[in-house]
Amino acid sequence: MKKKSHTVTVKDVARNAGVSTATVSRVLNGDPKVKKDTADLVREAIEELGYRMNQVARSLKTNETHSIGIIAPEFSNDFFMNIVTGVEKELKKHGYSVILCSSSENTGKEKEQIQLLNDKNVDGAIIIPGSSLGSHFSLFREKPIVLVDRMVDGFETDAVLSDNFKGTYDAVQYSVNKGAVRIGFLGGNMNLTSAKERYEGYLTALKDNNLSVDESIILFGDYHSQSGYVLMKTLMGQTVPPEHIFISNYFMHLGAARYLLESGNDVKGLHILSFDDLxxxxxxxYSSIIVAQPMEEIGQKAADLLIKRIQGLKEKPRIIRLPTIMKIVD
Amino acid sequence: MKKKSHTVTVKDVARNAGVSTATVSRVLNGDPKVKKDTADLVREAIEELGYRMNQVARSLKTNETHSIGIIAPEFSNDFFMNIVTGVEKELKKHGYSVILCSSSENTGKEKEQIQLLNDKNVDGAIIIPGSSLGSHFSLFREKPIVLVDRMVDGFETDAVLSDNFKGTYDAVQYSVNKGAVRIGFLGGNMNLTSAKERYEGYLTALKDNNLSVDESIILFGDYHSQSGYVLMKTLMGQTVPPEHIFISNYFMHLGAARYLLESGNDVKGLHILSFDDLxxxxxxxYSSIIVAQPMEEIGQKAADLLIKRIQGLKEKPRIIRLPTIMKIVD
DNA sequence: TGTAAAAATGTAATCGATTACATTTGATTT
DNA sequence: AAATCAAATGTAATCGATTACATTTTTACA
Structure with missing residues (x-):
């Protein structure tokens, strides 16, 4: 057990101000029942002794830590990090801190992290699920959870995500307006709601434009760079590769671009439609149509909602969908 | 004050196992003085009741939280994030958690975050300083600090950084070997040790090769994208711009590249030497010589050292320098 | 001025663990 | 079988706050 060199406690403040610890605590917590003169005395004592409240002791009694956990598959990832940034900024405004937990996109680890956060007694959690499995989230007892970017099956709770359907739909529509009739699709892991929604946006846009669905140019990967590389290779290996290709996320786009570069393919007429702003x-x-997600805003909104829940907002789970922003790069 | 629905405590476990709370605590902490039979009883009770220790209560008594803070100017930044990733991974291995604090590269905010971490009673902190000012770090009383990437004046403590001098020196030397005689330099904020060291590496390499120092092609910025843009513009506006240019970091490189692209400058003969792996x-x-920093390893080493300090390592401050990796992209 | 009601403050229990110290149990020796 | 010592366990104080409840002080009004 580590020693602390003489710490100043409420007791010391109370003695110095000539009041009881209860009064000190009241001043500390802004209780209006304290007479102004008394409060001033206490504040002076606090100042004089350089008192700082022991948050751990407070947490023990109040059962709130003013910390929240954030679980994401990883953090070396622009997308997740920008979300975290939004979360951190918003939470700090309200006096909350963020504890980082990476789950490695692995349900077992996700569970562990939830237990850890439970043990640390965080006031809530923001989770970017690693898959559509989420029943283990119920281990996080009695504290609110807000999901981000992805939803899960079998666990109804608040969620903040991009409008994946509309983002995709609009990008495809834009391409069609520009004359595209054959648009390839490199999808993500259909295990994730975002990937599913983007696929549906794509299909619906085709349908609404009476375009046929050519399954030979619809390929699925896993949102990772390597799979973008492989799928693009497959696609370009076809007799007549499409000139317009939708790619479901940043990393797959990166991998796809790497393939195009390495292969020395002619990319003059190519149009890439892709999620996430690189x-x-x-x-x-080549020219790109980028469906940018408001990442920081997603994080910020998630944090905001979580705080409302922590403060007692009772209401059925909210699903907040934020609009994407289309960017044309010629 | 939030209620907790009936929580299982040591008391319950003690009662259930027919022992005292002291014994339960001993079992929990692996005290070898407990008879095996008794320990088993306690473990059964723990299992049966689904007991989980209240870490907050434990922290109050032991004065250790098994949390550490990490302060960085921002987190929406590949470089810092990769460091954080390394830190998180290493700490988790040892049962520690990470609390994220962004300082916005602003001494005032940095101070605030330090106070916050103090109040949260973290066991230590890892700091990526926003500037070379660090005297306020002493506010973080009696707990260890490890600095990362940058050192500060007036505050002697452990630090983990890249070998900026050698990384730069080697890149310049490589270029010289390839025939370069006139190498431009886009530097970072000389307020930061890393920027200073890179500049020194550059100068020394020139000197060792008997190359003259041409101040007209040595410009200083601030590590941000915009300054890379502006400096590259200035440089290319000269009558005879250098064909080899060293750029001090990722973001400046990005800005510089953006300028080159937008301006339509001919970049055929251009060679960019640059820190950080894009x-x-x-x-x-154009061809690049990249001086890659082992970011995750930096984080990991910093975390490792911090834990050693937390566990009581007494010794004069260590400065750990990790070698950079040169990558040639033609 | 006396008294009820309101306002301010204090007392002491409590949150859930750890641990110094006290006590009991058990083994060992003679 | 008594004496000694080690091993195992228990008792109760403690960490530093909060707060229910009790008590005192002040205010307001008959």
Whole structure:
């Protein structure tokens, strides 16, 4: 057990101010029942002694830690990190801190992290699920959870996500308006709601435009760079590859672009429609239609909702969908 | 004050196992003085009641939270995030959690975050300083701090950083070996040790090769994208721009590349030497010499050292320098 | 001025663990 | 079988706050 060199406690403050610890506590917590003169005395004592409240002791009694956990598959990932940034900024405004937990996109680890957060007694959690499985989230007892970017089966709770359907639909529609009639599709893991929704947006847009669905140019991967590489290779290996290709996320786009570069394929007439704003999209030697997600805003909204829940908002789960932003890079 | 629905405590376990709370605590903490039979009884009771220790209560008594704080200017930044990732992974292995604090590269906010971590009673902190000012770090009383990526004046403590000098020196030397005689330099904020060290590496490499130092092609920015853009513009506006240019970090490189792209400058003969591995370096239409920093390893080493300090390692501050990796992209 | 009601403050229990110290149990020795 | 010592366990104080309830002080009004 580590020693602490003489810490100043409420007791010391009370003694110094000539009041009881109860009064000190009241001043600390802004209880209006304390007479102004008394409160001033206490504040002076606090100032004089350089008192700082022991949050751990407070947490023990109040059962709130003013910490929340955030679980994501990983953090070395622009997308997740921007969300985390939004979360952190919003929470700090309200005096909450963020504890980082990576789940490695693995249900077992996700469970562990939930237990850990439980044990740390966080006031709530923001989770970017690693898959559509989420029944283990119920281990996080009696504290609110807000899901981000993806929803899960069998666990009804608040969620904040992009409008994946509309984002995809609009991008496809834009391409069609520009004359595209054959649009390839490199999808993500259909285990994830976002991937599913984007696929549906794509299909519906085709349908609404009376375009046929050509399954030979619809391929599914897993949102990782390598799968973008492989799928693009497959696609370009076809007799007549499509000139318009929708790619479901940043990383697959990256992998696909890498393939195009390495293969030396002619990309002059190519149009890539893709989710997520790449800082370097401008450098690609083809034109892009980017469906940008408001990542920080997603995080911020999720944090905001979580705080409302922590503060007692009772209401059926909310699903907040934020609009995407289409960016054309020629 | 929030209620907790009947929580299982040591008391319940003690009663159920027919022992005292002291014994339960001993079992919980692996005290070898407990007879095996008794310990088994206790473990059964724990199992049966689904007991989980209240870490907050434990922290109050032991004065250790098994949490550490990490302060960085921001987190929407590949470089910092990869460091955080390394930190998180290593700490989790040892049962520690990470609390995220962004300082916005602002000393005032940095101070605030330190106070916050103090109040949360974290066991230590990892800090990526926003500037070379660090005297306020001493507010973080009696708990260890490990600095990352940058050192500060007036505060002697452990630090983990890349070998900025050698990384730069080697890249310049490589270029010289390839025939370069005039190498431009786009530097970072000289307020940061990393920027200073890179500049020194550059100068020394020139000197060792008997190359003259041409101040007209040495410009300083602030590590941000915009400054890379502006400096590259300035440089390319000269009568005879250098064909080899060292750029001090990722973001400045990004800005510089953006300028080159927008301006339509001829980049055929251009060679960019640059710190930090860009995922898209391969897409730039010029050859690059990348000085990659082992970001996750930096984080991991910092976490490792911090834990050693927490566990009582007494010794004068260590400065750990990790070697960079040179990557050639033609 | 006396008294009821309201306002301010204090006392002491409590949150859920850990641990110094006290006590009991058990083994060992003679 | 008594004496000694080690091993195992228990008792109760403690960490530093909050707060229900009790008590005192002040205010307001008859």
């Amino acid at each position: 800082p370097l999209a401008a450098f690609f030697p | 995922p898209l370096a391969a897409f730039f239409p």
